[in-house]
Amino acid sequence: MDELPELTSQDLTHLRRCVDLAREALADGDEPFGSVLVDPQGAVLREDRNRTAGGDQTRHPELELARWAAAHVAPEVRPACTVYTSGEHCPMCAAGHAWVGLGRIVYAGSTAQLTEWRHGWGLPAGPVAPLPINDVAPGLPVAGPALELADELRELHRQCAERDVAS
Known part of the structure; x- marks a missing residue:
């Protein structure tokens, strides 16, 4: 995997926005994921959050972007754009990202972290294998996770898990 050892201050700024979007998604009954698409000059082109509460589990922000x-x-221009996201792309989103020809992906939380958290809470595995981005799209440059955001992300996912178990 082509992970960077450190994230830049710009990376962290965009990742914090992704976590805010994830928080908005959770408050709206969705799973806590948010993403931001940034152009080569660093301008935000588009942002989105998870919208799966309506029953369409393909409404991930990474795929929407x-x-x-x-x-x-x-x-x-697409290969020079960056997608920032609160959680590492799932296989569906990684494939969509690669097929569209977008560039770098920077994630706050990794698939491995989320899998470990969910396992620790006694939740079942999802219907899709929890693969790292580069297992699906080997040529994509990726960076993450942002360890400084791990506690906040874990708490959002814990709240989501508790809500889902209670319903």
Whole structure:
């Protein structure tokens, strides 16, 4: 995996926004995930959050941003864009990202972290294998996790798990 040893202050700023979006998603009854698409100059092009509460489990923000980029960002610009996300892309989102031709992915929380947290809370595994991004899309540059955001992310996912078990 092509992970960077340290995240930049710009990376952390965008990742914090992703965590805010994840918090919004949780408050709205969705799973806590948020993502931001940034152009090569560092400007935010689009942001989104998880919208799966309605029953469509494909409404992940990473896939929504890839779809949006396919329609609104020139193909030659996409590889220089960065997607920031609160959680490492699932296989579906990693594939969508790669097929659209977007560039770097920076995530706050890893698939391994989320899998460990969920296991520790006694939750069942999801229906899709918890693969790292580069197992699905080997050429994508990735960075993460942001250890300084781990406690906050774990708490959001714990709240989600408790809500789901209670319902």
